[in-house]
């Protein structure tokens with residue numbers, strides 16, 4: 001079976017109740033193929049999760065943008081994996097570069113978070129990606145391999161993991177990776193999984209791309225054999241987001257819809 005195309009919208013720390021309702025209603029009206037061929041996951045800030053979950057069409061799913069590294073307790077300001085499970089939130093984004101860089105989340109900490117979230121029954125979008133400095137120093141593959149290794153060291157069930165390659169220099173900058181640049185890293189990641197985890201995991205794990213993806217540039221990216229979907233930031237917040245979504249979904253060869 002082929003890898004199901006995955007489209008995620010990461011709203012980051014944005015939105016008001018009114019804006020959230022507007023985007024959800026636009027998404028609900030969007031024409032999309034069946035969930036057998038594509039998975040759509042929307043990730044609002046924590047406080048809007050119940051609202052979005054309640055209002056969103058049932059064939060789309062929601063993700064939290066983070067969760068605590070272990071069982072909840074005396075960790076002021078954190079949200080635990082157990083709480084997300086309690087609210088029937090199926091997905092969580094872990095290791096986004098904005099947290100790795102600004103909040104100093106290390107590879108090991110991210111690996112621990114991924115492992116704990118999986119152990120509680122959540123599905124994980126695990127983010128990796130190099131900075132501009134690292135790319136210019138020629139260490140892109142080394143950096144993303146080390147990030148993946150720290151996750152792989154603690155994960156046994158890859159069925160619930162989507163790997164999101166998000167080059168830091170492409171996030172929110174309008175400087176999207178070229179299709180060739182994305183394909184090169186995705187292919188290296190798949191080779192890494194093949195050599196270090198298993199050929200089955202390498203063949204079945206979805207590796208999605210994030211970083212300045214828009215309706216205008218998604219088609220060429222999605223045509224790359226190892227690009228299995230997107231994690232979209234800014235463009236997922238636009239009021240015409242259902243148009244963006246339709247373009248994203250139509251960007252991959254799919255049954256007519």
Ligand SMILES: O=C(CO)COP(=O)(O)O
Pocket residue numbers: 010096166170171172173174210211212213231232233234235
């Ligand atoms: O960080 C991202 C998704 O997680 C990408 O953000 P942009 O699409 O705004 O570049």
